[in-house]
Amino acid sequence: MAGEIPDLHASERTGTGKGAARQARRDGMVPGIVFGGENAPLPINLPYNALVARLKKGRFKSTLFNLKVDGHEDVRVICRDVQRDVVKDLPTHVDFMRLRRHSKINLFIPVEVLNEDTAPGLKKGGVLTMVRPEVELVVTAGDIPEKITIDLAGLEIGDTVTISDVTLPQGTKPTIDRDFVIANISAPSGLRAAEEEDEGEGEVAADEVEATEQGEKGDEE
Template sequence: MAGKIPDLEVMARTGTGKGAARSARREGLVPGVVYGGGAEPQAIAIPFNILLKKLKDGGFMSTLFNLKIEGQEDVRCVCRGVQRDVVKDLPTHLDLLRLKRDSRINMNIHVEFINMETCVGLKAGGTFNAVRPEIELVVTAGDIPEQIVVDVENMEIGDSISISDVTLPEGTRPVITDRDFVIANVSAPSALKSDDEDETEEGTTEEGAEEAPAAEDAAEE
């Protein structure tokens, strides 16, 4: 099931070129352009503070947005570039790409791990490691899954779940296809690991102690 796509509200900008862009910045706006999707490019602007916050929140470049421009039909878009000031590192221009509903794009999809409270390995004292809390998938713009669900109830200490173990929504596939990467695992408790290491070290010392007399006997003969 597709999740809710966040809105990105921008305004149509009149005029193009450096002069119009400088004028927009003086008004506290970041100029930009929307292109692609079988339509003509359109000059836009977005309030500087709003864009800066979205950039600081993270994931802006990999998020699918519902683009809203007053007086126009909503379209879906992704960011394809943010130009920044070379000194202050603040956004100065925004490039957005329109998408058709059947467009295929790469998106990071959240992984929801369920049945953690009944996980066999965790109940035995193991530690759960979410190696990939997000998976980059090739998806259709009109049908983006809200999340990927992974059941960890039967995982025991030492077990791992790879991408091949997960049933992905129809029409999606991993971007990485050349290897079966791990999504999560359950590792042994740190105390148990320390005990195992101590036993290994002690075993090595004892073997050395047993071999020493044999070496002395050989020398006496």
Template sequence: MAEIILNVEVRDGAGTGNARATRRAGKVPGVLYGGGKAPVNIAVKANEFRKSLYTGKLLGHLVTLQYGEEKQSVIAKAVQFHPVTDEPVHFDLYRVDEHQLIKIEVPVHFKNHETSVGLKKGGTLEVIRHTVELACPADKIPEELVIDLAGHDIGDVIRISEVKLPEGVKPAMDRDFVIANVKASSAAQSDAGDTTA
């Protein structure tokens, strides 16, 4: 099962007034949907929700939802924040089976900037996609995709086909899309133009 357990209670009503009353009671309102069942209005104690949210393992991860003795696997799809206080004001959870194939956005990170040939020459890393949508079983969602820049030179294009994905995980799009490229910086290009003139 998942690392995070959200203890929820079912809310009676829906709408803005009910959500405000829930927040005044020290809870964060939310909606549980998906899995071929009707949406259910739920709430979690605000302090428990913040604690789970700030672990960094709530959004986009498999989470256990607990209602009394009943447990269910869910994925937190979205959290809305107050524009001034930055407190969570609403969340959406999606029902899933642990082994169900889902599509989810995963962040992309890069390593070995200092050993990249192109970056050493003064090139810059142009990131085209900061996240990549993957199709994977709900219990095998990768935390991140890490791309090694070692050996990449100016002009190199980094495509999804170069990324080693975990077993059972594949890109949601059926094409070899670009994630990033190493390009010559404008300063390096102007220096090259000066030497040829």
């Protein structure tokens, strides 16, 4: 289970329709709606500055929130749509869906690296590249993993870690149906350049040998 599900504070919006929504925006709020589950849809207002700050952090539509509305029980929600002003690109309305404990949702889960300090490839000067510092998984709302881990023990330069190398928590699966790369250990740039130079010299030498052999055959004829 994730360590903490972020709180999202809102107030119940009185009145419906365009008039109430415009008034909310004049008051520095963004109107929204909470739907789904067994309860009726709940119109809400969210503080504009707090919402924009959340949006700037990214992954807003794939983050599970604990919605707190005065006079109502806390409920877990996920954003399903953010409507924006076509000119200013600022939020004008937000739709949230209630989630039950057994609901399946897509979330980005952070990747933790183990044994980075002992990996042979890194000790030799290799460079760790995190291709996916987060992995999108299908998870159960009531049992969201805080992280997944990859183990670099024994990995050399040129080795990769793919999703098939990861033991995923029960009830979760990747959203991508292929064995994608999460991280790799590559040679340092200086070593790569030296290897490419050596390969180039080898190709030149091979060309020279081939040219010499062809010349000798021509002399024999």
